[in-house]
Every structure is written in structure tokens, then in C-alpha cells.
Amino acid sequence: MVNLTIDGRAIQAPKGKTVLEVADANGIFIPRLCYHPALKPIGACRICVVEVKPGPPRPLPACATVVNEGMEVNTNSERLQQIRGELMKLVLINHALECPICDKGGECELQDLTHTLAVEKVDLEAVKLAPNHDYESLFVERHPDRCVTCGRCIHICRDHVEAMAINFMQRGYFTELGSGQLPLDCEFCGSCIDICPVGALINKLWKYRARAWEVTKTETVCPFCGGGCVYDLHTKDDHILRVRNQASILLCSRGRFGFPVVEAPDRLKTPLIKDNGNFREASWDEALDLVAAKFKEIAESAGANAIYGVGSARATNEANYLFQKFFRQGLGTNQLDNPGRYTYVRALKGLAAVFGLPQVSGVEASTAPPLPYQSPLTLGEGAQGSGFPFVLGHFADLPNADLALVLGADVTPEMPPLGWKLLRALDNENFRLVLANPRRTKFDRYAHLSLRYKPGTERILLSGLFKAFFAANPDRTPAVSAAGLEEFKESFKKVSLKDVASKTGVEETLIKETAALLAQAQAPAIICGTELLAQDKGEQNALALADLFLLIGRPGTPGSAVYPVAEKNNSRGVCEAGVLPNRLPGFVPIDETAAGLTLPDMLDKLEANDPAAPQAIYMLGGDLLRALPHRSRTEKLLKKVPFLVVQDAFLTDTAKLAQVVLPVAVHAEQEGSFISSDGTLGVLAQALPANGVRPDWQIIGQLGAKMGYKLGASHPKQIFRELARAMPLWAGLSPKAAYPQMQAALTGTFIPFEADLSLLGRRPHTLIIGKALNHSGSYTTHAPDGTLKLMSEATLQLNPEDAQSLGLAAGDTAKVISSQGEISVPVALAPEMPPGVVFLPEHFAQPPVHILTLNSNLVRVTIQKG
Numbered sequence: 001m002v003n004l005t006i007d008g009r010a011i012q013a014p015k016g017k018t019v020l021e022v023a024d025a026n027g028i029f030i031p032r033l034c035y036h037p038a039l040k041p042i043g044a045c046r047i048c049v050v051e052v053k054p055g056p057p058r059p060l061p062a063c064a065t066v067v068n069e070g071m072e073v074n075t076n077s078e079r080l081q082q083i084r085g086e087l088m089k090l091v092l093i094n095h096a097l098e099c100p101i102c103d104k105g106g107e108c109e110l111q112d113l114t115h116t117l118a119v120e121k122v123d124l125e126a127v128k129l130a131p132n133h134d135y136e137s138l139f140v141e142r143h144p145d146r147c148v149t150c151g152r153c154i155h156i157c158r159d160h161v162e163a164m165a166i167n168f169m170q171r172g173y174f175t176e177l178g179s180g181q182l183p184l185d186c187e188f189c190g191s192c193i194d195i196c197p198v199g200a201l202i203n204k205l206w207k208y209r210a211r212a213w214e215v216t217k218t219e220t221v222c223p224f225c226g227g228g229c230v231y232d233l234h235t236k237d238d239h240i241l242r243v244r245n246q247a248s249i250l251l252c253s254r255g256r257f258g259f260p261v262v263e264a265p266d267r268l269k270t271p272l273i274k275d276n277g278n279f280r281e282a283s284w285d286e287a288l289d290l291v292a293a294k295f296k297e298i299a300e301s302a303g304a305n306a307i308y309g310v311g312s313a314r315a316t317n318e319a320n321y322l323f324q325k326f327f328r329q330g331l332g333t334n335q336l337d338n339p340g341r342y343t344y345v346r347a348l349k350g351l352a353a354v355f356g357l358p359q360v361s362g363v364e365a366s367t368a369p370p371l372p373y374q375s376p377l378t379l380g381e382g383a384q385g386s387g388f389p390f391v392l393g394h395f396a397d398l399p400n401a402d403l404a405l406v407l408g409a410d411v412t413p414e415m416p417p418l419g420w421k422l423l424r425a426l427d428n429e430n431f432r433l434v435l436a437n438p439r440r441t442k443f444d445r446y447a448h449l450s451l452r453y454k455p456g457t458e459r460i461l462l463s464g465l466f467k468a469f470f471a472a473n474p475d476r477t478p479a480v481s482a483a484g485l486e487e488f489k490e491s492f493k494k495v496s497l498k499d500v501a502s503k504t505g506v507e508e509t510l511i512k513e514t515a516a517l518l519a520q521a522q523a524p525a526i527i528c529g530t531e532l533l534a535q536d537k538g539e540q541n542a543l544a545l546a547d548l549f550l551l552i553g554r555p556g557t558p559g560s561a562v563y564p565v566a567e568k569n570n571s572r573g574v575c576e577a578g579v580l581p582n583r584l585p586g587f588v589p590i591d592e593t594a595a596g597l598t599l600p601d602m603l604d605k606l607e608a609n610d611p612a613a614p615q616a617i618y619m620l621g622g623d624l625l626r627a628l629p630h631r632s633r634t635e636k637l638l639k640k641v642p643f644l645v646v647q648d649a650f651l652t653d654t655a656k657l658a659q660v661v662l663p664v665a666v667h668a669e670q671e672g673s674f675i676s677s678d679g680t681l682g683v684l685a686q687a688l689p690a691n692g693v694r695p696d697w698q699i700i701g702q703l704g705a706k707m708g709y710k711l712g713a714s715h716p717k718q719i720f721r722e723l724a725r726a727m728p729l730w731a732g733l734s735p736k737a738a739y740p741q742m743q744a745a746l747t748g749t750f751i752p753f754e755a756d757l758s759l760l761g762r763r764p765h766t767l768i769i770g771k772a773l774n775h776s777g778s779y780t781t782h783a784p785d786g787t788l789k790l791m792s793e794a795t796l797q798l799n800p801e802d803a804q805s806l807g808l809a810a811g812d813t814a815k816v817i818s819s820q821g822e823i824s825v826p827v828a829l830a831p832e833m834p835p836g837v838v839f840l841p842e843h844f845a846q847p848p849v850h851i852l853t854l855n856s857n858l859v860r861v862t863i864q865k866g
Contacts, residue, residue, distance in 0.1 A: 020063045023073075105212075140203070144176050165184060220687065231245040252416035295707060310337065314570065320573065322704075323336070370724075376724055377727075384742050393561025403520075405527070410770065469518060534857035619646045645661075646658040648664060671685060681735055758856065768857065770842065796816060
């Protein structure tokens with residue numbers, strides 16, 4: 001600790017803190033304009049200058065001056081007041097005086113500072129500058145004549161988002177915030193808007209709709225990716241006007257501008273029943289009575305196993321828990337699964353094969369009543385656990401890693417918060433980033449090694465890495481007790497690095513360099529995404545990475561972990577809550593003889609007209625036609641189901657096949673919780689009335705009641721408490737905290753993986769189907785005023801050389817043909833795509849990209865001019 005005085009007051013402060021941080025921590029106000037706690041000190045405005053002894057005769061910026069032993073600080077002398085007053089006049093000399101119409105009014109830091117420093121008039125003159133207003137950019141409106149050149153927006157864009165879309169142009173008095181072009185061409189995260197202290201950057205969705213003091217602020221959690229961002233919904237008259245993250249400022253484009261989906265014009269507002277092939281509106285009682293009667297009829301005639309459930313990674317923990325309870329305790333069947341079976345569940349299965357299922361000991365029931373959304377279980381003395389959850393990483397720890405291997409993930413579109421933490425890791429000069437991807441991504445510019453492999457050769461590449469690793473480190477042993485190492489080594493004896501290089505397209509020297517970096521790392525992290533997991537052998541991909549982490553990982557060392565991308569807001573939670581055919585909540589195994597069918601197995605039964613195929617399917621949201629590979633097959637099989645019930649906010653392509661559609665509340669209209677990709681508990685708080693729709697948990701509870709099941713669904717808080725009581729892994733969990741919190745006692749077993757090619761066929765191009773930054777599943781494509789403005793349609797990303805050889809130009813229509821089908825789509829020239837590889841986003845109804853696929857997100861295609 002450091003001893004110092006501020007304004008004559010003796011204070012102790014931690015070493016390394018700045019004068020401004022120490023003053024704030026002790027309730028001493030120092031005026032500032034450019035400083036923001038989410039950024040490193042900028043030191044541009046000099047409003048925060050203080051007098052320091054011992055020190056130079058000139059005042060020093062408090063935001064950039066580190067406290068020292070014996071330091072004496074004066075924050076408010078007459079001299080400082082005069083300096084601040086003059087500086088403020090310089091700031092205001094050419095500032096637009098339009099506070100009554102500026103949207104920053106009421107939350108403008110310059111406005112507040114002018115009053116605080118009692119600046120009554122500006123007695124300086126200067127040449128007026130003609131402002132270059134930007135009214136053209138999407139979502140962001142720029143007013144340079146309001147800019148105070150604090151640099152906050154530039155620093156957050158450059159250092160935290162790494163979009164580098166804006167910068168200062170000119171110098172001195174003529175300095176102006178610009179982008180080099182109009183309109184803005186960036187990620188449109190909007191972080192620059194919320195960090196701006198004045199009205200130089202305006203949120204167009206908020207403009208002229210309300211003043212800051214008129215809104216109600218509701219803290220909630222983002223409903224899009226598995227990043228688990230916590231933000232505030234600003235509402236007025238039962239409408240969302242904007243979304244803000246007051247803490248870190250950071251949100252992605254869909255998080256900040258995706259909220260219009262709540263009021264999308266095609267939202268379902270009333271139950272629908274299909275009569276004679278057409279939907280008609282129905283009352284809740286009529287719809288639920290019909291579903292209850294049909295389920296009873298099918299259960300009595302064909303048995304409970306004839307009814308199949310599909311949970312949802314969009315629904316809350318409470319809804320998914322009640323859903324599996326409806327099936328297991330109500331109907332008496334384990335016939336349920338979730339669509340994560342095609343992506344995230346593969347990661348969990350691969351990790352579980354190597355590290356085992358979770359086992360926990362030393363957990364006790366809390367003696368005090370738990371607070372809302374807090375686990376009723378606590379950690380006893382010596383509490384510990386084992387299994388794969390203990391190698392899953394927490395985002396906050398990633399900056400402590402000294403190496404990250406990113407394989408098969410375009411991190412920013414798949415999960416922006418993970419990307420932001422990866423950027424923080426890059427602040428460490430000793431950190432090494434190894435990026436392996438068929439195409440160039442945003443993080444390639446920071447990678448120490450880039451491995452550009454051929455799509456589908458990931459496991460071949462990993463076999464080469466293992467071969468090179470063992471050749472250079474024959475005596476290396478894992479950091480945890482591990483079985484099967486010698487047999488695992490033996491499986492690579494016939495692997496040839498020359499052959500690996502030929503098949504993958506990655507040079508031998510790069511493979512050896514990567515293996516050397518992996519061997520040197522003391523806190524290695526492994527990141528994989530849905531582009532890797534959605535392959536037909538995604539589980540084998542995950543298994544290979546689990547083996548690699550067992551070999552090089554340092555479990556228990558902050559940052560050293562596996563970070564599989566959980567695609568949606570509750571991809572992890574739906575699995576934790578037990579919406580799996582062979583696992584109860586907490587991944588408790590079910591006897592194999594009682595386990596239900598996986599989602600792919602269920603579809604196979606339908607295709608084979610097997611007597612064990614379901615006669616009814618109850619879907620908790622999720623558009624299977626848009627999300628699953630081989631769309632034509634999925635559609636054909638779902639049409640075979642005599643009675644299909646879909647709970648969703650929209651009449652999706654899958655919902656159109658249903659006999660009954662039940663409209664659900666979305667995130668802002670309900671209460672509940674999610675589990676993020678890194679195991680953090682996020683809590684939804686209701687900010688809007690439901691307006692006729694109902695939350696999933698309530699619909700399930702009411703349906704259960706009509707069927708005579710006592711599910712105990714009176715409130716999400718009660719359901720969470722019941723779920724958490726059955727989850728020793730969640731002991732000690734509370735909102736915004738991550739689990740597991742007990743000590744790990746890990747062991748592992750090396751499991752050989754299949755090092756074969758995941759892509760067959762002879763067509764000239766390889767298509768990758770994946771994620772786009774501006775959308776989350778199909779959810780955000782329903783709101784014309786949201787991120788649909790940023791990306792309104794799918795485009796075929798094509799290497800310019802390939803386009804030239806095919807006679808295609810940007811904007812032309814291309815015909816994409818596979819063995820399963822064909823689509824027509826506009827072309828976008830993309831230099832980041834290697835020759836022979838093309839990309840399509842999966843989010844849009846048109847074109848339906850999964851018409852092209854068979855059992856993977858990779859497919860060989862032929863491209864022709866449309």
C-alpha cells in the first residue's frame with residue numbers, strides 16, 4: 001500500500017493506482033472530461049490536472065499520474081480552478097450551443113462540467129469551422145461541431161473493439177473526428193456513441209424519442225449469443241428506446257441495435273390452430289386444451305415415448321428445466337433433446353470423453369434462505385469437483401493466458417465478448433496467438449502464426465501437431481494425472497508431416513513452429529467455434545482438441561482452459577438443465593436402457609418409418625428447417641409427424657408445419673435466467689408487459705396442469721431454486737458469477753480420434769456455412785428497423801480471382817449447386833476467402849442455404865453465373 005495525502009486527507013492506496021482512481025475511491029471529486037474507467041488514461045483534456053508534491057512545478061493530469069509514497073496532492077487550488085476555467089473556455093469556444101435539441105441533454109458530461117466549474121461565459125473568439133455532419137451512416141449520427149476531441153471514441157474503437165473505423169483528422173484547432181469516408185463502414189457496435197461525453201455521436205434509434213430522465217432503466221442480460229453481456233434496457237411507455245452497457249460500454253451491433261425484434265411486425269400475438277391446412281386464431285384455453293387432449297390420446301394409445309420434445313437454447317433455464325420435468329415427471333419419458341446436438345453438445349461430448357462427467361463432493365445446503373437466483377447450495381470445507389466443466393474457461397481469465405490456439409472459429413461474429421477478451425490478452429507482450437482457419441478473419445492481423453488449412457482437414461492438421469509435438473518432446477507428461485498416453489502416442493507413429501502438409505495445405509515448418517509454441521506455453525487456451533463443431537464429425541474435432549488440452553493444458557492456471565463457443569444465449573444452460581435424452585439436470589447419467597433418442601436418431605426413425613418414431617413433437621422454439629443440415633430431408637420428415645406443436649415468437653418455417661403454434665414472450669417481456677458460454681449466470685428482468693403472449697415456463701406449467709401434472713411452476717424464482725437444488729455444480733452461484741467455484745481434482749484419459757477428411761466430393765468449390773456479425777440465428781432477421789439494416793440479405797463471399805474466372809462481379813447473381821439442391825444468391829467479393837472456398841451466412845429465410853448441405857456445414861459446390 002502507498003501512503004499519501006489528498007487535500008490534506010491521509011489516504012492509503014494500492015500501488016499502481018492513479019491519483020484520479022484513488023480520489024474517486026475516497027469520495028474526492030476531481031473534474032474530468034476525457035477520462036473513462038473503461039479505458040486506459042488518455043490525458044487529452046487536462047481538466048483533471050492537480051498539484052503534486054514532490055513533483056514538477058506544473059500541474060499533472062490526475063488520470064495519468066500514479067500515486068507514490070509520501071505524495072501530497074492538491075485538487076482544488078485557486079490556480080487549478082483558473083486553469084480549468086480557461087481550458088473549459090477553449091473547449092466551448094466553437095462548441096455548438098444547441099442543448100435544447102441535442103439528444104445528450106440531461107446526460108451530457110460537458111453540460112454538467114460547465115455548471116460544476118461555474119463557466120458563465122466564453123470571452124474568447126476563434127474562426128468558426130464548418131462542421132461536416134454525417135446524417136448518412138446507419139445507426140450513428142455524427143456532429144463534429146459538438147466534439148470536444150477527448151479521444152474516447154477512438155480509443156474504444158481501436159483498443160477494445162479493434163474496428164479502427166474512426167480517427168482524428170487534421171491537427172490543432174482544426175482537429176476533426178472523421179472516418180476517412182462517409183458513411184461509416186464499421187462493425188456498428190455503437191460503443192463510440194455511449195462513451196462519447198457529449199452529443200457528437202448520436203444513436204439514431206434513440207434520437208428525439210425521449211430525454212434521459214424520462215426512461216425507466218431495467219438491468220437484464222442479452223438474449224443473442226452466449227456471451228452473457230449484462231445491459232440496461234431504457235423503456236418509456238412500454239417501448240424499448242435504447243440499450244446501454246454502463247459498465248464496460250461494449251456491446252456488439254446485435255446487442256445494441258437488435259432490440260427492435262421485440263416489436264417486429266411479424267410477432268405472434270395469439271395462439272394458432274391449423275384447420276384444413278390453414279391457421280386460425282384461437283384462445284389460450286382452446287389451444288392448450290387441444291394440445292393436452294392430443295398428447296393424452298397419443299400417450300394412451302402409443303405410449304409416452306411416442307411424444308418427443310425439442311428444447312431451446314433461446315429459452316430460459318427455468319423454461320428448459322420445466323420442459324424436461326414435463327416429459328420425465330409428467331409423461332414419463334426421456335424422449336427429448338435440443339438443437340445444440342448439432343454443435344455445442346458435440347463439444348461437451350468430446351470433452352466429457354477425455355475429462356469425464358462432472359462429479360462434485362463437499363457441497364452443503366445453505367442454512368440461510370437464498371436470495372433470488374442464488375444457489376441454495378454452498379461450498380463446504382474441502383469441496384471439490386472433477387469432470388469436463390472444470391476445463392471450460394471463464395472469459396475474465398482469458399487475458400491471463402500466454403497462448404491461444406483458435407481453431408475453426410471466426411471469433412468476432414460467433415461471440416464478440418470472447419473476441420474482446422482475446423484482444424485484452426494481446427495487450428500482454430508475451431502472449432502468442434495461433435490462428436487456424438480456412439479463411440482470413442479479423443484476428444489474423446494479430447496472429448503470431450496463421451495456419452490456413454483446407455476446409456475439413458482440421459483433425460489431419462491436429463494429428464500433425466501431435467506428431468511434431470511428440471517428436472520434439474518425447475518425455476512430456478500432462479499437468480494432471482492422465483491415462484492412455486503411450487497408446488495415444490502410438491496412434492501417430494505412421495503420421496507423416498509431409499503427408500499432413502499435402503492434405504491440409506499448411507507447411508511443415510508452420511506445423512513444427514506451432515507445436516513448439518504449444519510446448520512452451522505455461523497457460524495455454526484453446527478456442528473453437530461452431531464452424532468446427534457443425535461438421536459431420538464435429539464431436540471428433542472436439543475430442544481431438546480435448547486430447548490436446550489434456551496434453552498441454554494447465555488446469556487451475558488462470559486463462560488455461562478450453563473455450564468452445566456456445567452459439568446462443570442459453571446453449572450451455574439448456575444442456576445443464578437436462579434437456580438431453582441421456583442426462584438429467586447437471587449431466588447426471590440416465591441408464592442406457594431408459595435413455596431417449598437423440599434429435600438425429602429421432603429423425604432417422606421418422607425416415608425409416610420405424611414404429612418407434614414419434615407421433616407428436618413438442619418444440620420449445622427453434623427453427624429446425626433453417627438451422628439443421630439437409631433442409632429438404634428435415635422438412636419431409638417433420639411433415640410426417642401427425643401432431644406438431646411449436647412454441648415460438650414468430651411463425652417460422654418450422655412453425656408453419658405445426659398443427660398448433662403457441663406465441664411466447666421474448667427476453668424483455670419475462671423473467672428468468674441464462675447460463676452464458678463461460679458459465680456465468682445472467683438474470684432476465686421483465687421490462688415490458690407481455691401483451692397477450694406468455695413466457696415458456698408458464699405455457700408448459702399450464703399445459704401440465706391441463707394434463708393433471710403437478711409441475712410446481714408458480715414463478716421463475718421458485719423454478720430456479722428447485723433446479724439449483726439439484727445442481728451441486730452450481731454451488732455458490734449467484735447473478736453475474738460463474739461456476740464451478742469449488743477446487744478441481746482433474747484426471748483425464750487420452751482417446752484416439754479419427755484423423756480423416758470431413759469433406760467428400762469432387763465439385764470445384766468448398767462452401768462454408770457460418771455466422772455473420774450482425775445476426776443471431778434467425779432471431780434478428782425479423783426486425784426491419786434493427787440489424788437487418790446492416791445486413792439485409794445473404795451474399796456469397798467469393799474470392800475476386802474466383803469471381804473473375806467465373807465471369808461474376810459484385811452484385812451479380814450466382815447459382816450455387818450441390819448434390820442436394822441449388823440456390824441463387826448475390827455475390828460479394830471477399831479477398832479474405834482463399835481461392836476455391838466460399839462462404840454463406842445461415843441466418844436468412846431466403847435463400848435457404850441448408851438446401852445445399854447433407855450432414856455438415858461444409859459442402860462441395862459448383863458455382864455458375866445466375
